[in-house]
Amino acid sequence: MLIPKTHPRAASLYIREKLVHGFREGLVVEEGLLAHGRGEMFDYLIGEKTTKTSHKAIRAAARALLSAKSPVISVNGNFAALCAKEIVELSKVTGAKIEVNLFYASEKRKKAIAGTLKKNGAKEILGVDPKFSKRIPKLDSARRVVDKRGIFSADVVLVPLEDGDRTIALKKFGKDVITFDLNPMSRTAQTADITIVDNVIRGMGLLIKTCKELSGKDLEEKKFDNKKNLKKSIGTIRKNLRRMANA
Ligand code: PTJ
Numbered sequence: 001m002l003i004p005k006t007h008p009r010a011a012s013l014y015i016r017e018k019l020v021h022g023f024r025e026g027l028v029v030e031e032g033l034l035a036h037g038r039g040e041m042f043d044y045l046i047g048e049k050t051t052k053t054s055h056k057a058i059r060a061a062a063r064a065l066l067s068a069k070s071p072v073i074s075v076n077g078n079f080a081a082l083c084a085k086e087i088v089e090l091s092k093v094t095g096a097k098i099e100v101n102l103f104y105a106s107e108k109r110k111k112a113i114a115g116t117l118k119k120n121g122a123k124e125i126l127g128v129d130p131k132f133s134k135r136i137p138k139l140d141s142a143r144r145v146v147d148k149r150g151i152f153s154a155d156v157v158l159v160p161l162e163d164g165d166r167t168i169a170l171k172k173f174g175k176d177v178i179t180f181d182l183n184p185m186s187r188t189a190q191t192a193d194i195t196i197v198d199n200v201i202r203g204m205g206l207l208i209k210t211c212k213e214l215s216g217k218d219l220e221e222k223k224f225d226n227k228k229n230l231k232k233s234i235g236t237i238r239k240n241l242r243r244m245a246n247a
Helices: 008-023 028-044 050-065 077-094 107-119 166-172 187-191 201-212 226-246
Strands: 071-075 097-102 133-135 146-147 156-158 175-178 194-196
Touching: 008 028, 008 097, 028 077, 028 226, 050 077, 050 156, 050 175, 050 194, 050 201, 050 226, 071 166, 071 226, 077 107, 097 201, 107 187, 133 187, 166 175, 166 187, 175 187, 175 201, 194 226
Parallel strands: 071 097, 071 156, 156 175, 175 194
Antiparallel strands: 133 146
């Protein structure tokens, strides 16, 4: 990587390089590069920083993960390329299982992703052994195939970085869904129980830190209104656009 730290866009160029590296390593599919471009655009619009609204969602997500009975972190190619170390750490802090679940499913890529997570310290990776496959009803994409020890029997699922109909199907199947999505208007963002409108690169570290702070504490239920939070994120984008248009 040849990006000088003083470059005005060093952080976002570094994230892009990480993803391209993941692509060359066989973790990320070509379409994942396009998905990243969508994310970059929304990151620009939210100001390339974790907003107050996102901090609130991160706290709600930490509570939900820590109080879950069987939490699962669902991992796709982009998430593995950007956050392998953090996925493993979050799993250790919360006791969540890690499951590989792909839209563009291939056995080769599943193995590559599982291998990267194991290199980063994961002990067990679900979603790679067809012996345990089950189907989520009312879902057409390859994402419907899940592990019966993981997403199938989970109560809370972290589903980052996807704009699709899986969240609705998971909700109908009785799961609580947490997502990271830079686009507050995506289908996943709009249908999840808790949407963290932040880049996984920034948000995952903060989620881990918050889980560590709350771990072992009394997690009395706190009201979290996702719709209200999403409206605030859209408001931030609107404000930034207005500022840019008037500059
Ligand atoms: O690895 P696979 O086969 O499961 O495929 C994964 C991709 C990402 C290709 C697939 O899930 C996909 O096509 O995603 P979408 O539908 O483009 O949605 C990606 C969503 O994530 C968009 O709403 C983006 O704004 C958002 N996003 C992209 N990069 C980031 C992000 N959100 C948080 N952090 C990011 N770094």
